[in-house]
Amino acid sequence: MGSCPAAKVLAKEKEVGAVVDPLLQALPWIVGGLLLVLLLAVLRRPLGWLMRLAARTGVGLGVLYILSWAGGPVGLRLGVNLTNALVLGVLGAPGLGLLVALDWVLAP
Template sequence: MTGLPGFAAWGLAGLLVCTALLILRRPVAQLIRLILRSSVGLAALALFSQVGQALGVTLGVNLVNALVLGLLGVPGFGLLLMLQWVLK
């Protein structure tokens, strides 16, 4: 019966992980949603970087701008453009 304490420890650890996932289900889902929206925002910034150079408007393709777009969406894009315009 030397395997029983090891099995009990793994079972308890698995139970704790399942409980933590059930408790943190909504925050983890929101974090995943933010990551997906920010990645789409990063792709939009990269696309706008190519088009914006022809228009004379540039935005940096970085994590902070992507997070602003992930959190605020299209109004965040307008905010970044206005901020760029004010700072120039």
């Protein structure tokens, strides 16, 4: 007697299952990775703009800190806060002029 055809089919199914199961377990990771790549590709420009704004705001905070330290003797009282740093980050040097003018006009 030869081997049973049902046993051959079961053995073949086990071989296929051994290959397919790891692929099915990795499928959510593959799909998630592809979605992440797609999301980053779509949001590349806005994320770049936000990163530049964050860097410029950080530089603005540094400038405000230096001005709060060195501006005291000349009467410059700009607060070191996120609002002033964002004004400096968005407007740059004209923003500094705006903040100094507002400090001068609104000074008690």
